Amino acid sequence: MTIKTKKGxxxxxxxxxxxxxxxxxxxxxxxxxxxxxxxxxxxxxAEFTETNTGEDRKCTGCAMCAVICxxxxxxxxxx
Amino acid sequence: xxxVVFKKPKYMKEVPFHYCxxxxxSIIHRLVAEAIEELAIGEKTIGVPPAGCAVLxxxxxxxxxxxxxxxxxxxxxxxxxxTLPDRIVFSYQGDGDIxxxxxxxxxxxxxxxxxxxxxxxxxxxxxxxxxxxAPTTLLDQNSTTTPGGxxxxxxxxxxxxxxxxxxxxxxxxxxxxxxxxxKNIRKTKKxxxxxxxxxxxxxxxxxxxxxxxxxxxxxxxxxxACRRIDExxxxxxxxxxxxxxxx
Ligand SMILES: Cc1ncc(C[n+]2csc(CCOP(=O)(O)OP(=O)(O)O)c2C)c(N)n1
Ligand code: SF4
Ligand code: SF4
Ligand code: SF4
Ligand SMILES: [Mg+2]
Numbered sequence: 001m002t003i004k005t006k007k008g009x010x011x012x013x014x015x016x017x018x019x020x021x022x023x024x025x026x027x028x029x030x031x032x033x034x035x036x037x038x039x040x041x042x043x044x045x046a047e048f049t050e051t052n053t054g055e056d057r058k059c060t061g062c063a064m065c066a067v068i069c070x071x072x073x074x075x076x077x078x079x
Numbered sequence: 080x081x082x083v084v085f086k087k088p089k090y091m092k093e094v095p096f097h098y099c100x101x102x103x104x105s106i107i108h109r110l111v112a113e114a115i116e117e118l119a120i121g122e123k124t125i126g127v128p129p130a131g132c133a134v135l136x137x138x139x140x141x142x143x144x145x146x147x148x149x150x151x152x153x154x155x156x157x158x159x160x161x162t163l164p165d166r167i168v169f170s171y172q173g174d175g176d177i178x179x180x181x182x183x184x185x186x187x188x189x190x191x192x193x194x195x196x197x198x199x200x201x202x203x204x205x206x207x208x209x210x211x212x213a214p215t216t217l218l219d220q221n222s223t224t225t226p227g228g229x230x231x232x233x234x235x236x237x238x239x240x241x242x243x244x245x246x247x248x249x250x251x252x253x254x255x256x257x258x259x260x261x262k263n264i265r266k267t268k269k270x271x272x273x274x275x276x277x278x279x280x281x282x283x284x285x286x287x288x289x290x291x292x293x294x295x296x297x298x299x300x301x302x303x304a305c306r307r308i309d310e311x312x313x314x315x316x317x318x319x320x321x322x323x324x325x326x
Binding site: 008009015016018019020021022025026043061063064066067068070071072074075076077078079 | 080081082083084085086087091095096098099100101102103104105106109260261264265294300301302305
């Protein structure tokens with residue numbers, strides 16, 4: 001059986017992010033991590049790691065990360 | 080072709096929120112703005128922000144807004160709605176605002192069946208002023224005015240304001256939801272949309288009470304604050320439709 005997943009992508013606005021970890025906690029594929037570099041507000045912002053995990057896991061564009069983000073820092077694209 | 084499936088809703092301004100990391104207020108702002116956009120009522124909606132952490136909500140919503148004195152959101156919304164009955168009017172109120180200083184205004188607006196929508200953000204404390212006990216503070220919850228925990232004999236029990244309002248004859252739709260998970264956030268959006276529809280149909284008073292994390296005053300991480308809502312807050316304030324006379 002093949003599971004059909006639409007391919008997705010997110011963009012995190014690191015200036016708006018407050019490093020609350022909520023997106024990190026809900027991503028089913030663990031594609032978001034907290035960066036080691038402070039943003040201009042003084043928070044460690046979230047970053048999308050799909051491109052640098054080197055593993056075969058892909059964002060489905062499910063938007064769960066964006067739905068829980070309190071700062072509307074995440075845009076989600078699909079297709 | 081790549082499509083945007085999630086972005087800032089139309090009726091939220093391009094202004095960064097001042098709220099603490101993990102605060103529920105800005106999630107709730109977004110849900111209200113999404114509902115306004117989906118119902119296509121943005122050009123005729125008037126919001127009434129409170130005294131409380133959400134006092135600057137008029138900086139974020141790109142609809143007409145008129146500030147209320149502490150607790151008087153339902154009274155101010157009543158005045159606006161009666162003057163401009165073709166507008167969709169919502170008040171946005173914290174638990175200290177609506178369930179302490181504003182109790183009388185709220186109960187009478189509900190009882191009169193004012194055709195307004197109230198967004199009641201319950202974070203179990205006076206957030207803005209530093210985390211004092213509110214009427215909605217849970218038993219045993221630590222606050223700056225209940226060190227060691229709220230004590231039933233000394234401080235009284237948490238108030239079930241939504242259930243009290245449901246008894247009033249003018250209340251049409253009252254639901255309690257939460258914004259501590261993706262699932263609950265989606266349910267909250269449905270409830271807010273329904274509340275606006277009640278007003279659009281001219282049916283009467285609608286209110287959505289939303290259990291909302293305040294990681295700062297609860298002194299825990301945003302993830303733990305979300306967990307606390309399931310484990311503690313929703314045990315005292317169960318998530319449910321409290322009254323629905325729409326059908
Ligand atoms: C008439 C009046 N009394 C007291 C205050 C001080 N005050 C500002 S916000 C607030 C409580 C806010 O708590 P809540 O309504 O729960 O909102 P939150 O900040 O938790 O979202 C109080 C007592 C005020 N602004 N006006
Ligand atoms: S859209 Fe879904 S899969 Fe993609 S990063 Fe966000 S939560 Fe993860
Ligand atoms: S949920 Fe939003 S604010 Fe919180 S860490 Fe993720 S992107 Fe940043
Ligand atoms: S004090 Fe609490 S309610 Fe106020 S902005 Fe901070 S987290 Fe939100
Ligand atoms: Mg409060």
